[in-house]
Amino acid sequence: MFAGIGGTCLGFEQAGARIVWANEMDKNACITYRHMHNGAPYLMEGDISEIDKTIIPRLDILIAGFPCQAFSIAGYRRGFNDDRGNVFFQILEVLEAQLQVYGELPKALMLENVKNLRTHDKGNTFNVIKESLEAYGYHVDSEVLNSMDYGDVPQNRERIYIVAFLDEDELIRFRWPDPEEPTVGLNDIIDRDNHLDERFYYDETSQYYNMLRESMVSHETVYQLRRVYVRENRSNVCPTLTANMGTGGHNVPLILDFENNIRKLTPEECLRLQGFPETYTFPEEMANSHKYKQAGNSVTVPVIQRIAENILNVLEINEEVDGEEEGELIPQHTN
Structure with missing residues (x-):
């Protein structure tokens, strides 16, 4: 959900997951997403509040980097009083639809936002999110990670990551990534x-x-x-x-x-500073103003990949699916 140009999706794919559904409402971000992800036939363009959530495929993992401006110190910090903050509740609607249509919830969730989400409105905003997920039976944990310490990219970018598992033992087994010594410097990218x-x-x-x-x-x-x-x-x-x-x-x-x-900085340098591989580029016809916005709204891909790897390891999503040959490492459905 709120897929942007697909940085979070890419991180999960690099970890071994398979994306079966994604949603984004910004038309220019959708153009870039499709450009970067081989056409992405699974991408549903449009306002999530207007989409029939009963047609979403069954999901093992639901991931969402819901809009952060409502909680950011760079914005107005209006939280749930801002329409962008209210979209968190669309996540709950997707969970409800999964339960109604498939009789089960995704095994795990991974949410991403600005670090100020944790302290916004004296912690009340974060508590609403945590308690809302717990009401569906999830066990929740969160951590603030800085891209320059956990993604080996030279960008100072602190974000809160929220993971939730239906099985409490799986949350206990989950481990946040350890910090890494940086190997990539600014002049390796710029x-x-x-x-x-x-x-x-x-x-x-x-x-x-x-x-x-x-x-x-x-x-x-x-x-x-x-x-x-x-x-x-x-x-x-x-x-x-x-x-x-x-x-x-x-x-x-x-x-x-x-x-x-x-x-x-060029838009392409901004992509590299978000950890996108050099083979991932913007469409040539895209205006630079859109490129900068899309890069700034994106995530640091290597941080997502490390979290995703640990989620997949906990869930042990490595069994054959869809009739694939035994022994091949093929993940089950994920978003």
Whole structure:
């Protein structure tokens, strides 16, 4: 649910799962999803609140990165008073439909959101989510993980991940990933050697140029333009990529190349900073503003993959299905 361009789906696929259904309402994100996932015939485009949930296939795992702006410190933090926050209850409607149509619930859930979900409204928002899942018989745990520590990507991105299992013993056996020593640096992803398309560069015609030229001195880090000041990331990683970084002066990640030119990160570099493999690209006809939004709204794929691997190991989803030959590792249905 809320599949975006399919970063969460990709992480689960890399872990060995098979996606049988996905939903996204943003038409441009759907174009990119299909481009990245071989046409994705299972992708259902449209508002989840208007979709007949009884036609969704039986799911072993339901995954959802429901919209985070309602809970983010970068937004208004209105929570369930925001329509984007209310979509959490669509997850419960999918669970109800699974129960009615198939007589059983998904064995496990994995939800993702901004870390402030846990403390929003003094913890009441998170408690509603936890208690709602527990009412369906799930046993729930959560953890805040930073992409630069758990995904080996040089991006400072803290997100809360919620896992839920119907079987309490399975939750007990589940383990969150351990932190990893980083092996990928910014300059392994960012091209500071070559001059790229001129539209990514700042020059004297920009109202921000003098401020940027004075502030940006390092070729090892990423800077962030915050309208009235420039922030340097002193950990030499990229600040959290956001959906609005392609819409103006706010939150734009900038770098100084080896010829001391100032430019924005490209959308493709943003994808790499989210852990997408180099073979995953945007459609050529997609506008850069949409590309930046889609990258910022996405997830860090390697973090998802590590969580997914541990979920699949607990569920022992490795038996033959659909008449496949015995002994071949084929996962059962998952979303």
